[in-house]
Amino acid sequence: MMRRFVLIAIPYLWLLALFLVPFAIVFKIALSDAAIARPPYFPQFDWVEGIGAFLAELDFENFVWLTEDDLYWKAYLSSLRIAFISTFLTLLVGYPMAYGMARAPEEWRPTLMMLVILPFWTSFLIRVYAWMGILSNEGLLNQFLIWTGLIDSPLTILNTNTAVYIGIVYTYFPFMILPIYSALERLDGSLIEAAEDLGCSRLQAFWLVTIPLSRAGIIAGCFLVFIPTLGEFVIPSLLGGSDTLMIGKVLWEEFFSNRDWPVASAVAVVLLLLLIVPIVLFQRNQQKQQEAEQ
Amino acid sequence: MNRLSWFNTVSLTLGFAFLYIPMVILIIFSFNESKLVTVWGGFSAKWYGELLQNESFLQAAWVTLKVAVLSSTLATVLGTMAAYVLVRGGRFLGRTLFSGMIYAPLVMPEVITGLSLLLLFIGIGLDRGVMTIVLAHTTFAMCYVSVVVSSRLITFDRSLEEAALDLGCSQAEAFRLVTLPIIAPAVISGWLLAFTLSLDDLVIASFTAGPSATTLPIKIFSAVRLGVSPEINALSTIMIGIVTVGVVTASLVTKRQMVRQRRDEQNAERS
Missing domain, CATH: 1.10.3720.10 (MetI-like)
Incomplete structure (x- = not known):
């Protein structure tokens, strides 16, 4: 009995101390005032004065501030927009590829699978960096386009939202492929044959049979791309321009450049609230799928 | 259904090209003589030397x-x-x-x-x-x-x-x-x-x-x-190399283990 208790207690306490408590601190600081002090916020928790006095000092000023300053609204909205658009683009790129993999000869599939996963093991930072040399004004893409004669002067791609979309699609598209692939692989080929026998054209069969049957995979893939994209920091700060607003970047700058900890914490709290909806929907989708399998 | 249609061939080729070309370019330009990362100036491994120093x-x-x-x-x-x-x-x-x-x-x-x-x-x-x-x-x-x-x-x-x-x-x-x-x-x-x-x-x-x-x-x-800097390209190439060797080895080892396990199970069933 003792052993079971210890086994439960160790990981439990670890997560309480290093996940839940830090979280509570973020909430607390979000409700504090900025102060020129170390640490730079007020009030600080004081066991002697007790919780009552502490709570009396808290206020929602930082959240009011977030609603008043245009920057934050715009950053939240533009994060949502960028996340939506790039999820959609990732689906457009990922679906045909997952489909091709699922239709490939069976003995190829493990290799194809490994080829999709392999880049995922290499550093995220390096994969984003790789695009900087390609997309810049003197970059290879512009050199190539000028060489083919399609354009006369280089296009500005790096440091725009277009570069951010490319970066997101590139780094996250294994997340889109894997769930769609596993849905398509299980799909019974005779269903499509039946649809074709019953007079569907290829395209109709694809639209009426394949797509609906891979829906769970599509939904899972979209969430797996959408959720991490919303809080993304590396891609907008390396590929995006100064006008690329994403909330992860704003939080980072608020904290490291402006050193305004209470506002940074308030931004974090709102970002979290924003994420709860897609996370709950994703959980539901997964649960429904599991139940359907049983 | 065991042969790839042209559509699937094209989408797989384009997909894998998209995944791998940026990395290949990154690796190629780590061996570039020139300081300019986007202009080819001849083969050289000097950035690796500078990195090590x-x-x-x-x-x-x-x-x-x-x-x-x-x-x-x-x-x-x-x-x-x-x-x-x-x-x-x-x-x-x-x-x-x-x-x-x-x-x-x-x-x-x-x-x-x-x-x-x-x-x-x-x-x-x-x-x-x-x-x-x-x-x-x-x-x-x-x-x-x-x-x-x-x-x-x-x-x-x-x-x-x-x-x-x-x-x-x-x-x-x-x-x-x-x-x-x-x-x-x-x-x-x-x-x-x-x-x-x-x-x-x-x-x-x-x-x-x-x-x-x-x-x-x-x-x-x-x-x-x-x-962009060629030194970072060199560093990235080393990291990509290590990961590739690691992942490929790991997957080969697990594949061999699975084969052995299956054989053991078959033997156990037979005896």
Whole structure:
């Protein structure tokens, strides 16, 4: 009995101390005032004065501030927009590829699978960096386009939202492929044959049979791309321009450049609230799928 | 249906080209003579030489490796415990909270995890350095490990453990002699995942590292912000090489093991 208790207690306490408590601190600081002090916020928790006095000092000023300053609204909205658009683009790129993999000869599939996963093991930072040399004004893409004669002067791609979309699609598209692939692989080929026998054209069969049957995979893939994209920091700060607003970047700058900890914490709290909806929907989708399998 | 249609061939080719061409370009230009990363100036390995003489990169690499080994090992132990508790622990007070805390870090934006841990470390007056990065990495990596290990534990045939207990093993012996060898592949892949997550991490490390400890991603990020540089290309090539060799070896080893296991099972059935 003792052993079971210890086994439960160790990981439990670890997560309480290093996940839940830090979280509570973020909430607390979000409700504090900025102060020129170390640490730079007020009030600080004081066991002697007790919780009552502490709570009396808290206020929602930082959240009011977030609603008043245009920057934050715009950053939240533009994060949502960028996340939506790039999820959609990732689906457009990922679906045909997952489909091709699922239709490939069976003995190829493990290799194809490994080829999709392999880049995922290499550093995220390096994969984003790789695009900087390609997309810049003197970059290879512009050199190539000028060489083919399609354009006369280089296009500005790096440091725009277009570069951010490319970066997101590139780094996250294994997340889109894997769930769609596993849905398509299980799909019974005779269903499509039946649809074709019953007079569907290829395209109709694809639209009426394949797509609906891979829906769970599509939904899972979209969430797996959408959720991490919303809080993304590396891609907008390396590929995006100064006008690329994403909330992860704003939080980072608020904290490291402006050193305004209470506002940074308030931004974090709102970002979290924003994420709860897609996370709950994703959980539901997964649960429904599991139940359907049983 | 066993031959690829032209549409599938095209989409697979384009897809894999999209995945791999940027990396190939990155690798090719690490051997570029010219300082300009986008203009080919002839073959040369001089950037590798300069990289090896750059003390600050080597030091950052050493810190990164230390953090990755420590945190992934700790995360594997804690994550395996957590998985065992979740799958076999039965009911206990706060089980829902526990499983919530296991899954939440997987979807938590890194900026929030990093910020919250930094605020904790400052709140309790812990000096930031290698230790704080290890604590931070262990916390999020253990959740990944526990997801990987618990998915193996769920499919595990419990009667094997019961048989060991019936034959006189103590609970601990049964775990060591029966359970652990069976879940070992999942534990190992959990460790590998934790290790690469730690090697990769920029955001959480930036928040939790003090001025005394700089990891390789932090170093790369601050260099890359100023623009593309051939030294970073060389460094990236080395990292890609190590990962590729590691992943390919690991997958070959597991494939061989699976073949052997299948053969053993067939032999057992025959005899």
